Amino acid sequence: xxxxxxxxxxxxxxxxxxxxxxxxxxxxxxxxxxxxxxxxxxxxxxxxxxxxxxxxxxxxxxxxxxxxxxxxxxxxxxxxxxxxxxxxxxxxxxxxxxxxxxxxxxxxxxxxxxxxxxxxxxxxxxxxxxxxxxxxxxxxxxxxxxxxxxxxxxxxxxxxxxxxxxxxxxxxxxxxxxxxxxxxxxxxxxxxxxxxxxxxxxxxxxxxxxxxxxxxxxx
Numbered sequence: 001x002x003x004x005x006x007x008x009x010x011x012x013x014x015x016x017x018x019x020x021x022x023x024x025x026x027x028x029x030x031x032x033x034x035x036x037x038x039x040x041x042x043x044x045x046x047x048x049x050x051x052x053x054x055x056x057x058x059x060x061x062x063x064x065x066x067x068x069x070x071x072x073x074x075x076x077x078x079x080x081x082x083x084x085x086x087x088x089x090x091x092x093x094x095x096x097x098x099x100x101x102x103x104x105x106x107x108x109x110x111x112x113x114x115x116x117x118x119x120x121x122x123x124x125x126x127x128x129x130x131x132x133x134x135x136x137x138x139x140x141x142x143x144x145x146x147x148x149x150x151x152x153x154x155x156x157x158x159x160x161x162x163x164x165x166x167x168x169x170x171x172x173x174x175x176x177x178x179x180x181x182x183x184x185x186x187x188x189x190x191x192x193x194x195x196x197x198x199x200x201x202x203x204x205x206x207x208x209x210x211x212x213x214x215x216x217x218x219x
Contacts, residue, residue, distance in 0.1 A: 001074045002128070002148045002165045004204060005102035006030045006116075006212060007039070009125065014039070014051060014098060017125055018173070023051040030211040031103075031204050032056070034073035040130055040146050041096040043177035058147035059135040060085050066135060069145050075131060077151040077166055077188035086147070089131035090183040094176055096168060097128040097148060101212065103204065104161040115160050116212050117198045126196075129166035129176065129187065154190035156198055167191040 008030065011023040018041050026039050037053045044050055057069030062084075075086045101118035119126060129149040136142050150163045157164040166188050168176055175181055200215045 001161075001163050002102055002104070002150055003034060003073065005032050005099045005128075007032065007098060007125075008100045008209075009098065011051075014041075014125075018051075018096065018098065018127070019049060021048045021050055024053065026053075028209070029207055030209055031207040035070060038146070039098065040132065041098065041127075041177070042132065043179070045179075049173075049177065052144070054132065055143055055145040056147070057145055058085065058089065058131060058133050059143055059145045060133055061088070061135055063135055066137070066143055066145075072147055074150050074163075075147050076163075077149050080131075080149055080188070081183050081185060086131060089133050092179050093132040094179070094183075095130040095132050095146060096173065096177065097130040097146065099126040099128055099165075101126065102165060103201070104157065104164070106160045114201050114204060115198045116201045116214075117157070117160075117164075117196055118212075120195055120197050126165070127168040127170075127173065129168050149188060151188055151190055154196075155193040156196050157190070157193075160198060164190060167195070 008028040011025050014023040034057045036056050038056045039051045058072040059066045059069040080086045080090045103114050105112040105114050130146045134144050149166045151166050153164050202215050
């Protein structure tokens with residue numbers, strides 16, 4: 001699963017990296033959790049790629065209330081095209097979730113050790129494969145929400161956890177965001193392990209840059 005991640009980027013950096021027509025100032029966040037408002041990238045046919053704030057935790061359009069979203073922050077690549085909660089979004093409403101890195105917990109002798117996983121290349125970002133859904137409340141309010149698609153681990157992630165986000169490459173962005181293209185199942189694979197590094201960090205107790213500081217081996 002992917003239950004925490006970081007995004008430390010200016011609007012200008014997101015515009016340049018993801019070739020956006022517009023973005024927003026999200027501010028540096030180092031411990032983003034489900035149910036937060038997070039930026040996603042989507043393609044609008046009349047304007048192109050834009051960033052939008054949405055809720056993390058997918059609320060299917062047919063849901064009776066939004067509380068289901070707290071349980072749907074991830075979708076498994078193996079079943080995303082079939083499960084009622086995700087299949088419509090996978091077919092028609094896909095997005096990219098930009099991230100500076102993400103956290104996963106390794107269990108050793110009954111204890112959980114957090115790791116921070118980040119791109120190998122400096123000054124770049126991960127592009128998580130995401131889904132979108134719009135849910136209309138009885139009072140007419142519309143909540144747009146998202147989730148992260150996860151897949152089997154690559155060689156970097158395998159010693160840490162049995163799942164990882166699907167991480168898209170720039171050459172895949174156009175097809176992934178094209179709502180006229182049926183769900184591109186072939187993209188839902190672990191990324192090249194050479195594109196990421198991982199190191200242990202201290203337990204996450206804040207939302208500041210100290211979250212991603214490497215933990216000394218003696219601690």
